[in-house]
Amino acid sequence: MTDLPLAPTLPPDLDTPALVIDLDVVERNARRVASAVSERGIKLRPHVKTHKSVALAKLQMEHGATGITVGTLGEAEVMADGGLTDVFLAYPVWAEGPKVARLRALAERPDLLFAVGTDSLAGVAQLARAMSGSSARLRVLIEVDPHYGRTGAAPDVAAEIGRAAESAGFELLGLFSHGGHAYAGGDSIARAARDELEALAIGEEALVAAGMAAPVLSAGSSPTALGVLAAPVTEVRPGTYLIGDAMQVALGATPPDGVAIAIAATVVSTAVDGQVVINAGAKSLTKDMAPYMKGYGVIPAYPDGVIERVSDYHGQVRFPPGAPRPALGEVVAVVPNHACPTIDLYDSFVATRSGSVVGRWPVDARGRSG
Amino acid sequence: MTDLPLAPTLPPDLDTPALVIDLDVVERNARRVASAVSERGIKLRPHVKTHKSVALAKLQMEHGATGITVGTLGEAEVMADGGLTDVFLAYPVWAEGPKVARLRALAERPDLLFAVGTDSLAGVAQLARAMSGSSARLRVLIEVDPHYGRTGAAPDVAAEIGRAAESAGFELLGLFSHGGHAYAGGDSIARAARDELEALAIGEEALVAAGMAAPVLSAGSSPTALGVLAAPVTEVRPGTYLIGDAMQVALGATPPDGVAIAIAATVVSTAVDGQVVINAGAKSLTKDMAPYMKGYGVIPAYPDGVIERVSDYHGQVRFPPGAPRPALGEVVAVVPNHACPTIDLYDSFVATRSGSVVGRWPVDARGRSG
Numbered sequence: 001m002t003d004l005p006l007a008p009t010l011p012p013d014l015d016t017p018a019l020v021i022d023l024d025v026v027e028r029n030a031r032r033v034a035s036a037v038s039e040r041g042i043k044l045r046p047h048v049k050t051h052k053s054v055a056l057a058k059l060q061m062e063h064g065a066t067g068i069t070v071g072t073l074g075e076a077e078v079m080a081d082g083g084l085t086d087v088f089l090a091y092p093v094w095a096e097g098p099k100v101a102r103l104r105a106l107a108e109r110p111d112l113l114f115a116v117g118t119d120s121l122a123g124v125a126q127l128a129r130a131m132s133g134s135s136a137r138l139r140v141l142i143e144v145d146p147h148y149g150r151t152g153a154a155p156d157v158a159a160e161i162g163r164a165a166e167s168a169g170f171e172l173l174g175l176f177s178h179g180g181h182a183y184a185g186g187d188s189i190a191r192a193a194r195d196e197l198e199a200l201a202i203g204e205e206a207l208v209a210a211g212m213a214a215p216v217l218s219a220g221s222s223p224t225a226l227g228v229l230a231a232p233v234t235e236v237r238p239g240t241y242l243i244g245d246a247m248q249v250a251l252g253a254t255p256p257d258g259v260a261i262a263i264a265a266t267v268v269s270t271a272v273d274g275q276v277v278i279n280a281g282a283k284s285l286t287k288d289m290a291p292y293m294k295g296y297g298v299i300p301a302y303p304d305g306v307i308e309r310v311s312d313y314h315g316q317v318r319f320p321p322g323a324p325r326p327a328l329g330e331v332v333a334v335v336p337n338h339a340c341p342t343i344d345l346y347d348s349f350v351a352t353r354s355g356s357v358v359g360r361w362p363v364d365a366r367g368r369s370g
Numbered sequence: 371m372t373d374l375p376l377a378p379t380l381p382p383d384l385d386t387p388a389l390v391i392d393l394d395v396v397e398r399n400a401r402r403v404a405s406a407v408s409e410r411g412i413k414l415r416p417h418v419k420t421h422k423s424v425a426l427a428k429l430q431m432e433h434g435a436t437g438i439t440v441g442t443l444g445e446a447e448v449m450a451d452g453g454l455t456d457v458f459l460a461y462p463v464w465a466e467g468p469k470v471a472r473l474r475a476l477a478e479r480p481d482l483l484f485a486v487g488t489d490s491l492a493g494v495a496q497l498a499r500a501m502s503g504s505s506a507r508l509r510v511l512i513e514v515d516p517h518y519g520r521t522g523a524a525p526d527v528a529a530e531i532g533r534a535a536e537s538a539g540f541e542l543l544g545l546f547s548h549g550g551h552a553y554a555g556g557d558s559i560a561r562a563a564r565d566e567l568e569a570l571a572i573g574e575e576a577l578v579a580a581g582m583a584a585p586v587l588s589a590g591s592s593p594t595a596l597g598v599l600a601a602p603v604t605e606v607r608p609g610t611y612l613i614g615d616a617m618q619v620a621l622g623a624t625p626p627d628g629v630a631i632a633i634a635a636t637v638v639s640t641a642v643d644g645q646v647v648i649n650a651g652a653k654s655l656t657k658d659m660a661p662y663m664k665g666y667g668v669i670p671a672y673p674d675g676v677i678e679r680v681s682d683y684h685g686q687v688r689f690p691p692g693a694p695r696p697a698l699g700e701v702v703a704v705v706p707n708h709a710c711p712t713i714d715l716y717d718s719f720v721a722t723r724s725g726s727v728v729g730r731w732p733v734d735a736r737g738r739s740g
Contacts, residue, residue, distance in 0.1 A: 012467075013467045013468065014467065014468075015467065015468035015469060015472075015740060016740055017739055017740045018740070049682055049683070071682060071683045072683055091638070091683060092638050092639045092641075092647075093638070094636050094637070094638045094649070094698070094699055096636075096699060097382075097383045097384065097385065098383065098384075098385035099385060102385075119639055119641045120639065120640070120641050120698065122698050122699070123639075123698070126699060143641075145641065145642060149642050149645075149686075150639075150642065150647060150679070150681065150684055150686055151638070151639040151641055151642065151647050151684065152639075152641055152642070153641050154641075180681060266464050266466075267464070268461070268462050268463070268464045268521070269462045269489050269490065269493075269521040269522075270490070271462075271489045271490055271513075271515065271521055271522055271523050271524075272515060272519050272520065272521065272522070275519075277462075277520065277521050279461075279464070279740065280739075281739075282656075282658065282711050283710075283711055283714050283739045284739050284740075286652070286656070286657065287656065287657045287658055287659070287711075288652065288657055289657070309520070311520070311550060312419055312441060312710055312711060312714075312739075313419070313441045313442055313461060313739060314520055314521065316519075316520055328464070328490065328492050328493070329464055329466060329492070329496060340653075340682055341652050341653055341657075341682060344653050344682075344715070345714070345715075345737060345739070346737060347737050366737075367715060367716060367717050367736075369387055369650075369651075369653045369654050369682075369683060369715070370385060370386055370387045370388070370649060370654075
């Protein structure tokens, strides 16, 4: 690990395990990234799957975001109901069965600018069936794959998909990519950003050559969005930057003081030598892991401790002999490895400023994974 | 992997990703284990952290369970509110701050037989402070460590902790252990069971030599509880047996047709060669993994597919060239690796019998991890 994260100060008397998010850090992150992105002449459309909170999405809008990104129809519904008005579902949604009515309802909302992703001709055909007879003109972006290998068409077939989308009567907004290989460590951030720029440029060229345009070129994981991407990209969709987590800090994508999140956990057992056990396990921290992480989260106050095993309600923190460790009953702040799936475990979070509670805020779209 | 799990039949028209639980399989599992445990002359106190459902806990009681086990105060509260009357919190609960009132309220409920775990003298002292002045006599079991190395006192100090518990005015019910190393693979189940028997026997001997008794000797993970444990153990606390999962089948602890759970997922992209992408990722399947598993869940209908990477809403299923694979838009049943954290991601499940929907049942204690 290159850097250890700092953790927000915990308020007293929490009922642990508790999800704590420091709004001062959140606002600093929101401003820092909005201004960095704006200086490069591009727009910020943060991915709210990280926090799933209407209030935090609105905070991002107040700090310069021009719209939001979601990953599921459920997140789109929650955010639209909460008053967000420009929502891009950056996912190759497959609308059959109960999803048809949900997609149409979103597309037809008069208070919402809604767009969806697709990455294939069959995907366009399926969206066309779902929207058949609707009064709304579906807004779509084509996903291109920047050598990440998850979803996304090969960039040179963007024109074919674009023509199908236009034939179906959709409004073709442009292209998007996700350079998820930025998370591999090493020089992965620079490489993933280069790959995204290249994929979007090839895709745009193909669209233009076929007589279409791509006014939106949307890119970016949190790591690539923050330091690298610029024109011809027109917007970036980072998510985790607002909250931070141990993996973002280890990657250098978030500064150590950019971590707004902690799981407050209590030491419940020191009965076994060489370790303490906290009451935050897999159901409070997740099992998210990366080769460059040493444990299932980081305890900044006790940097020698490694959370080496988690079961549902136990986190086993191993210490080398003689290393300082928390006492039985002590409450510690754990910075989770990955904010997104961790926050999704909690129905609400304790919102703080400098260690004082300012409220308990709902994780509005918790569990809305489809 | 020794055996591939079978998956319950999916009903049509699900809004994916969806958690599906087949009640026919659940009832068969409940009967099978209750009768096997009863034949060995011991009691069954299933751990409901697996399913967190009041209705399924009651189903277990109707099929021969003599009480239930929970892992958190929150689960105890939900189950007691739902009408369960005999609840053991098999965890070294540390009751300070908001947990004091919660512990006392549970201990004082007239409709509830409630017991908690502890594994240290300091733990007993903390429980005594929390219960100070209460009208209720707290019922406690001492946790002993069967060489698993998570929580639990060394068995030979059980007497010291027992004396402290009796001095504090608690009712000492006995001892409990958890042989979590049963999940290591190989001969781990037999070894963990042997270790549990030994730890409980040493602990009991220490209590008896000091003039106390241990009427309850409570043991068992799902793997050890099902085939191995017998007297002097008086009760077992398996959890996953009711639902099954891919890890239980791989370990031989659940038969392939004992899997009641599936995550229904839709193929949303086939744009990248050699794989299909389903709309169930880390927020629908978890990242639970074991060295003997090949991917983040198993798709029984397409056994050559390996779910080799999951991000929040994407599951990338890799196929060898030429292997049968699901088509774009197809809905597949995924058997998750580990039922417990997976079910905890969903607010409700689709209850089925032989592929027909019989209801949507709440996961009552979802997210109640403290």
